[in-house]
Amino acid sequence: MGTKMDFEFIKEYIPLYIEAAKLTVRIALIGILISIALGFLLSLIRYYKIPVLHRIAGGYIELSRNTPLLIQLFFLYFGLPRAGIILSSEACAIVGLTFLGSSYMAEAFRSGLEAVPDSQLESGLSLGLTRFQVVRYVLMPQAVTISIPAFAANVIFLIKETSVFSAVALADLMYTAKDLIGLYYETNEALFMLVAAYLIILLPISILFSFVERKVRYAGFGD
Numbered sequence: 001m002g003t004k005m006d007f008e009f010i011k012e013y014i015p016l017y018i019e020a021a022k023l024t025v026r027i028a029l030i031g032i033l034i035s036i037a038l039g040f041l042l043s044l045i046r047y048y049k050i051p052v053l054h055r056i057a058g059g060y061i062e063l064s065r066n067t068p069l070l071i072q073l074f075f076l077y078f079g080l081p082r083a084g085i086i087l088s089s090e091a092c093a094i095v096g097l098t099f100l101g102s103s104y105m106a107e108a109f110r111s112g113l114e115a116v117p118d119s120q121l122e123s124g125l126s127l128g129l130t131r132f133q134v135v136r137y138v139l140m141p142q143a144v145t146i147s148i149p150a151f152a153a154n155v156i157f158l159i160k161e162t163s164v165f166s167a168v169a170l171a172d173l174m175y176t177a178k179d180l181i182g183l184y185y186e187t188n189e190a191l192f193m194l195v196a197a198y199l200i201i202l203l204p205i206s207i208l209f210s211f212v213e214r215k216v217r218y219a220g221f222g223d
Contacts, residue, residue: 009189013180017193020176025201027090027172028159031097035158038098039105046106047113057106064103070164072096077168089170097158104154112147113139145216152209156202163198173197 045057076092087095116139124134166175177194181187 005192006186006189009184009186010193013189014193016176016180017173017197020171020173021197021201023170024162024165024172027093027165027170028097028162031094031101032155032158034094034098035101035105035154038102039107040109042102042106043109043113046110061103061106064099065107069096069100069161070167072099073164073168089165089168092168093162093165093170093172097161100161101154101158104157105151108147108150108154109143111150112143112145115146116142148209148213148216152206152213155209156206159202159205160198 042057042061045053046061073092073096076087076096077089080087120138120142121134124138125131129137162172163174165172166178169175173194177190180190184190
């Protein structure tokens, strides 16, 4: 017979998970916002093939996407102090998430930019629009619309990746679950609250992005 779930234990430690969830969401939000800004800049550099910067951006993206976040965090938290650079757990988490996330966001935005036909850009220029106006009114709206599915997938992916932050002693959701399991051996209850917390965070985001994607696609390509 399976063991029963201890709901009194769950009730007692829900506040601890709420605090851990707040920390997880805050760091994820900061990291994702910076990732979007940096990723957008990287995508423009690669799309327009800006000399020198194009190669640097490409190397950055390859390095970021081909190394696990956990290894990046270990380097930031345990490796940098040997060079005299000491970062807090939160700073390591934000930097690591940004380093990983910006490369994925860059590729998402770049795929959107490259999907816009050159004929539309040429048509905009022939109508008397400046290059900046063509980028703003023709290129970017379509590129962003096309990028939404990949963008949404990246946001969800990055939030899931926060589960490795506990490796640098950050008191996030995973750290809290592992701590409770180690102290009280209430594995089922601790993992149940962990899964529930991530589901509560991710499900509304997934639903929101699905709604936004339908609306934007209808507005951009309907009629």
